[in-house]
Amino acid sequence: MEAQLQALKTEALEKIAAAANVKELNDVRVAYLGKKGPITDLLKSMGKLPAEERPKMGALVNVVREEVTTTLEERMVILEEEAINIKLQSETIDITLPGRPVRTGNPHPLTRVIEEIEDLFISMGYEIAEGPEVEKDYYNFEALNLPKGHPARDMQDSFYITEDILLRTHTSPVQARTMEAKGGEPIKIICPGKVYRRDNDDATHSHQFTQIEGLVIGEDIRMSDLKGTLSVFAKKMFGNDREIRLRPSFFPFTEPSVEMDISCFKCGGTGCNVCKKTGWIEILGAGMVHPNVLEMAGYDSKRLTGFAFGMGPERIAMLKYGVEDIRHFYTNDVRFLSQFQRTEV
Amino acid sequence: MLVSIKWLKEYVNTQELDPAELGEKITRSGIEVDAVIDRSHGMTNVVVGYVESCEKHPEADKLSICQVNVGEDGIQQIICGAPNIAAGQKVIVARPGAKLPGGIKIKKAKLRGEVSNGMICSLQELGIEGKLVPKAYAEGIYVLPENAEIGSDVVTNFDLDDTVLELGLTPNRADAMSMLGVAYEVGAILSEEVKLPEATYTEAAETAESMLTLNIDAPEANPLYVAKVIRNIEVKESPMWLQQRLMAAGVRPHNNVVDVTNFVLMEYGQPLHAFDYDSLKTGNITVRHAKQDEMITTLDDAERKLSPHHLVITNGKEPVALAGVMGGANSEVSDSTTTIVIESAYFASGSIRQTSKDHGLRSDASSRYEKGVDPNRVIPAAERAASLIAELAGGEVLAGSVIFDELEREEKIVKVRPDFINTRLGMKIPFEDMLEILERLKFKTEAANNQLIISVPTRRQDIQIEEDVVEEIARLYGYDEIPATLPETEARPGGLTPYQAKRRIVRHFLEGAGLLQATTYSLTSEKSAKQFALTETDTTRLLMPMSEERSILRQSLLPHLLDSVTYNTARRIDSVALYETGAVFLKTDEELSNEEEHLAIAMTGLWLDNSWQGEKKPVDFFVLKGIVEGLAEKLGVELTFERGQMDDLHPGRTAFIILDGQRIGVIGQLHPTEQKERDLKTTVVLELNLAALLELAADPLLYTPVSRYPSITRDIALVLSKIVEAGTIEKVIRTAGGKLLKDVRVFDLYEGDKMEAGKKSVAFTLTYFDPEKTLTDEEVVAVHDKVLKALTEVGAELRS
Known part of the structure; x- marks a missing residue:
């Protein structure tokens, strides 16, 4: 019986070594270690042995079974690995093929510019104020120190709907409305929106465009506060090494009035085509709120002062992104719009 | 305003500053210099020549062979094509080697076999705009005065070695619409004195009043009128210096009388007009409002119908000029004029503005009157003109003036405290520096009780209040000196309103x-204004549109958005998915329109395009509906879709979007006819009242504990009549399913040929769930049977 066992072991180990794949090995397992296999048979036939031989023989069978099992499992690991390798090889893909596209849209470039400005000022404690695009002459002009017949009304030829109603020519009426609504309280707002002027559309003019304005009113607001605020704005929008300069200008609703230039972000001030060789780029208009404007809205201009500034997102987008024709913003060519997808930071 | 630096130097020392440097200083102090124009354009080798003889070219009708004395190099043959060339003329000769504006180089040449040693030039060839060239020389060469020195340099002798600063004036700086005004500004910047022009002439014994009577019938519109009478004048071409001054200033020379009035206009900023005395016929000037439908022919030969708010100058009977705007043809100074009346007047700005606007007529005069002229220059300007005309036209100035004067012209007093100035600026400008700046500005200032009492010269009508003085001090002290600080305001958080945040x-x-x-225009055409509008209202039309295409305020965003889609597909971009948010304008009984913020979406082409993996999905109704449903979920609002119809949308593929029982939008596929009209393929669209969606406050967000208990699903396939909508069945299922039915979803739709005609199969997955416990089979069966029964009752047949 012992010899029989040894022969069985040798035979089993040979079969294990010869198994070429997992399935063949599993067949070997069933054949030798299964419930109907020869080892089990041997164990079953132990009953025929004399009682004193049984423990010895039992141990021997177990040793053989153990050895066969271990060898088989070791062989199984190798065969499984081989099987996986074959499977993996067959599953290799061409990783240079394009990925499944994820559709993404993006904001209009003007929205992008406007929200960037909004967010900067929100971080400095400003609120966003909005107002109607069809506006009363009163808020668009009169409340801003532009009475009927004022020569400066020529600066902005307007689309009138009736004698007293027009499409707003700037976002400043939102300032006038906010002041009126706040009834003499301090204000810190940014007003973005669409505006309209009687211009023929060409590369640099559009009868519809956008503006974004800011207004701060409080006790002892000084012109230096305006300068500091604009300087922060310029650095945020156009880079930390931007310098600003103020030039005297005129707006009926501010006194003093200024225009702000920034040092050219392309050449740094040495002169290039972006700054037309001057080293400076005109960005916005600003000034200290005219006392007439404050008084019209019910503010005591002796006690409260303020500053205001306004700019054109189109101009900023044109400068920042090198857009040469303002009409691109309103044509909605997908090849134009989809370029404003990626981040700049 | 064009400022010749040579001319400017007659009034103020510019300290030999380079023109660009001077321009920069002016810009930094408050008046923007838009351009610095070199009048010489780098010209060389252009000299005075004398045409000794001039003969027709034997080979060319239009060419002349001229023998021209050019000075040192003697007589040179030059071929000239100008019709007005003649022997005995002094002309402008560009010698071989000369450089002319526009990069033109003159070389020796042969023209039809004849040698030409240079070119005889027109003024245009010297870089002067055609509209500024005197009419007599507009079509040919320019003829120099007889005293021009042969061989001398044209550029230096005729003031072309000059630079012009083009000022971009803001409306407040009307004072700088004159050479003197600019001189005061430059004087203030450079701390230089201003030299005023002189007016000296010998008066005749006879008085102006003996020849001319004056009536002012509209003193409120014309509070000051000065007339000078000059007789025995000779109207002729102006001397070269005067012509060059005018051309540098952008004014075309005419004759000595008109040129002097324009010269003084430019010099003082005071408009003047010269009448031919004899043409007036009556020896009278009456200023009055025009009569209704009275007519006048102005100097530009236009016949104009007048009304009572136009001010006219008359001869006592009929209009001879449109006051402050343009003279009348009937009293124009001509070559035969011998006696003239020079008018210098103060007209109220409002009246001139109205007249100018009504007639669409803006002149150098009206643009100055509109902004207000200096009341203290009206009389000096008249004197200056009389003096120049006496000098240049040989006239005899009658004694005195005919004058009407009710004009207030006191200097405005502005009082301001130095610390007010510094507080406003956030600066510490010393008191002495303020005084020094006011002195440079020539503002008479007294300092008393820590206060500056300033008498503002009448030329500076823009200085009215303390803040104006703040600006004057600051701009001349230098804006670079202002420190950069941030406002000290109360600590309040900024931020977006909930509405604005949700819009983002x-x-x-x-x-x-x-x-x-996308962003499109708000102004549209009558045709597009109401297409796809959600609310029926009248349209809002502009009073004076620029075109019919942009004459009405839109009531929906889709028409222009669809235009943008077509724009793209016409350029072979087949898949386009655009959205826009913006206001639409609904007319109401209120003064202002109701502006409603809308969202529009337009999509065409492929939604999913992953061809190599065989995935291609064209856009359809459900792609867009899915976006709207997702958006509603994001905003926490419940939207329902109700079958509906709208013009230009597919009648079977259109739904209204309902929020709280209100119709707030429409979604659908374009009607095939509309698609064709717009040159589009299948296109789905949405127009939605976004404001209605954003104005709803969202519920507070509270988490629901994730249940430990499993849910159980059951699939059912139903055979339905094709006209029964899945939504109807879903409602039946939900009602019957009650609390335990957590979700119902369509997972299959079959309308193929295996179905009986008129039938379709819709399959639903029902999810049962009890958050409190694990559902038993019995419980599920009970409720599921109820659902099946309800379905049978509505005629849905369970598909085996």
Whole structure:
């Protein structure tokens, strides 16, 4: 019986070594270690042995079974690995093929510019104020120190709907409305929106465009506060090494009035085509709120002062992104719009 | 305003500053210099020549062979094509080697076999705009005065070695619409004195009043009128210096009388007009409002119908000039004029502005009157003109003036405290520096009780209040000196309103869903204004549109958005998905329109395009509906869709979007006819009242504990009549399913040929769930049977 066992072991180990794949090995397992296999048979036939031989023989069978099992499992690991390798090889893909596209849209470039400005000022404690695009002459002009017949009304030829109603020519009426609504309280707002002027559309003019304005009113607001605020704005929008300069200008609703230039972000001030060789780029208009404007809205201009500034997102987008024709913003060519997808930071 | 630096130097020392440097200083102090124009354009080798003889070219009708004395190099043959060339003329000769504006180089040449040693030039060839060239020389060469020195340099002898600063004036700086005004500004910047022009002439014994009577019938519009009478004049061409001054200033020379009035206009900023005395016929000037439908022919030969708010100058009977705007043809100074009346007047700005606007007529005179002229220059300007005309036209100035004067012209007093100035600026400008700046500005200032009492010269009508003085001090002290600080305001958080914040969420959601944001125009045509409008109202029309295409305020965003889609597909971009948010304008009984913020979406082409993996999905109704449903979920609002119809949308593929029982939008596929009209393929669209969506406050967000108990699903396939909508069946299932039915979803739709005609199969997955416990089979069966029974009752047949 012992010899029989040894022969069985040798035979089993040979079969294990010869198994070429997992399935063949599993067949070997069933054949030798299964419930109907020869080892089990041997164990079953132990009953025929004399009682004193049984423990010895039992141990021997177990040793053989153990050895066969271990060898088989070791062989199984190798065969499984081989099987996986074959499977993996067959599953290799061409990783240079394009990925499944994820559709993404993006904001209009003007929205992008406007929200960037909004967010900067929100971080400095400003609120966003909005107002109607069809506006009363009163808020668009009169409340801003532009009475009927004022020569400066020529600066902005307007689309009138009736004698007293027009499409707003700037976002400043939102300032006038906010002041009126706040009834003499301090204000810190940014007003973005669409505006309209009687211009023929060409590369640099559009009868519809956008503006974004800011207004701060409080006790002892000084012109230096305006300068500091604009300087922060310029650095945020156009880079930390931007310098600003103020030039005297005129707006009926501010006194003093200024225009702000920034040092050219392309050449740094040495002169290039972006700054037309001057080293400076005109960005916005600003000034200290005219006392007439404050008084019209019910503010005591002796006690409260303020500053205001306004700019054109189109101009900023044109400068920042090198857009040469303002009409691109309103044509909605997908090849134009989809370029404003990626981040700049 | 064009400022010749040579001319400017007659009034103020510019300290030999380079023109660009001077321009920069002027810009930094408050008047923007838009351009610095070199009048010489780098010209060389252009000299005075004398045409000794001039003969027709034997080979060319239009050419002349001229023998021209050019000075040192003697007589040279030059071929000239100008019709007005003649022997005995002094002309402008560009010698071989000369450089002319526009990069033109003159070389020796042969013209039809004849040698030409240079070119005889027109003024245009010297870089002078055609509209500024005197009419007599507009079509040919320019003829120099007889005293021009042969061989001398044209550029230096005729003031072309000059630079012109083009000023971009803001409306407040009307004072700088004159050479003197600019001189005061430059004087203030450079701390230089201003030299005023002189007016000296010998008066005749006879008085002006003996020849001319004056009536002012509209003193409120014309509070000051000065007339000078000059007789025995000879009207002729102006001397070269005067012509060059005018051309440098952008004014075309005419004759000595008109040129002097224009010269003084430019010099003082005071408009003048010269009448031919004899043409007046009556020896009278009456200023009055025009009569209704009275007519006048102005100097530009236009016949104009007048009304009572136009001010006219008359001869006592009929209009001879449109006051302050343009003279009349009937009293124009001509070559035969011998006696003239020079008018210098103060007209109220409002009246001139109205007249100028009504007639669409802006002149150098009206643009100055509109902004207000200096009341203290009216009389000096008249004197200056009389003096120049006496000098240049040989006239005899009658004694005195005919004058009407009710004009107030006191200097305005502005009082301001130095610390007010410094507080406003956030600066510490010393008191002495303020005084010094006011002195440079020539503002008479007294300092008393820590206060500056300033008498503002009448030329500076823009200085009215303390803040104006703040600006004057600051701009001349230098804005660079202002420190940079931030406002000290109370600590309040800024931020977006909930509405604004949600608008951004909508934007991000739509962009995440693959849509590009578009922006279109608010003004549209009558035809497009109401297409796809959600609310029926009248349209809002502009009083004076620039075109019919942009004459009405839109009531929906879709028409222009669809235009943008077509724009793209016409350029072979087949898949387009755009959205726009913006106001639409609904007319109301209120003064202002009701502006409603809308969202529009338009999509065409492929939604999913992954061809190599065989995935291609064209856009359809459900792609867009899915976006709207997702958006509603994001905003926490419940939208329902109700079958509906709208013009230009597919009648079977259109739904209204309902929020709280209100119709707030429409979604659908374009009607095939509309698609064709717009040259589009299948296109789905949405127009939605976004405001209605954003104005709803969202519920507070509270988490629901994730249940430990499993849910159980059951699939059922139903055979339905084709006209029964899945939504109807879903409602039946939900009602019958009650509390335990957590979700119902369509997972299959079959309408193929295996179905009986008129039938379709719709399959639903029902999810049962009890958050409190694990559902038993019995419980599920009970409720599921109820659902099946309810379905049978509505005629849905369970598909085996």
